[in-house]
Amino acid sequence: MFSMQGPFWRALNMIADIMILHFLWVIFSLPLVTIGASTTALYYAMMKRIRVDQGTIPGNFWKAFKENFKQSTIMWLIVAAFGVVVWLDLNFCMTWNTLATKVMLVGCALVLIPCWMTFLYLFPLQAKFTAPVPVVFKNALLISVRHLPMTLLLTVLWALVWLLLAIFPPFSGLMIICGAGLLAWVTSHIYIQVFRAYLPNEVKEDEEELGADWIHPKD
Numbered sequence: 001m002f003s004m005q006g007p008f009w010r011a012l013n014m015i016a017d018i019m020i021l022h023f024l025w026v027i028f029s030l031p032l033v034t035i036g037a038s039t040t041a042l043y044y045a046m047m048k049r050i051r052v053d054q055g056t057i058p059g060n061f062w063k064a065f066k067e068n069f070k071q072s073t074i075m076w077l078i079v080a081a082f083g084v085v086v087w088l089d090l091n092f093c094m095t096w097n098t099l100a101t102k103v104m105l106v107g108c109a110l111v112l113i114p115c116w117m118t119f120l121y122l123f124p125l126q127a128k129f130t131a132p133v134p135v136v137f138k139n140a141l142l143i144s145v146r147h148l149p150m151t152l153l154l155t156v157l158w159a160l161v162w163l164l165l166a167i168f169p170p171f172s173g174l175m176i177i178c179g180a181g182l183l184a185w186v187t188s189h190i191y192i193q194v195f196r197a198y199l200p201n202e203v204k205e206d207e208e209e210l211g212a213d214w215i216h217p218k219d
Helices: 007-029 035-051 057-095 099-128 133-146 148-167 170-195 202-210
Strands: none
Touching: 007 035, 007 057, 007 170, 035 057, 035 099, 035 170, 057 099, 057 133, 099 133, 099 148, 099 170, 133 148, 148 170
16 A cells, blocks of 8 residues: 555655646746746646556656647637636626627626536547647637536536535645646546547557556456
């Protein structure tokens, strides 16, 4: 149990990697405009860590950050601009209590649903596949609809995070220490399963990378 390959040390290594990824994401997101590239790198490194544990966490993060910087930044700026417009519309609707603003409020709510579904998959999809910006947005929406149970599960997880932040103050301390890495670790398990529907050879490739014996139970 306490050997270097045992569950205790594997758990400690994963906790350490989660914390390292969290701080890497925070540092590389500090200019704010780079949040998209940092989030893409976060999911790339975490999904690779869960699947095959190949390379190092900082090395994989930096590799994905450089390779996806331009496109992920464009995607993030689009998301941020849209978010600002929606926020202004919502503030306007809440300020003026008229029939027209109520209709606008309902319209904003309806628009936010597919936008949220798209956002859930946007940067993990960018971390996993290569495609132009419009195709990534389109595929993120299509995948979110096709895998609706997983999309609902992701939404519940995010809602749970915000609920715990609101009602359980110690949870804020945990998020400060490892929040981004912890969320990436939890959600990456879902993304890996979803994306394997489009990568039928990935399981076999993982077995070959790790060695077939890793999935066999002991006699």
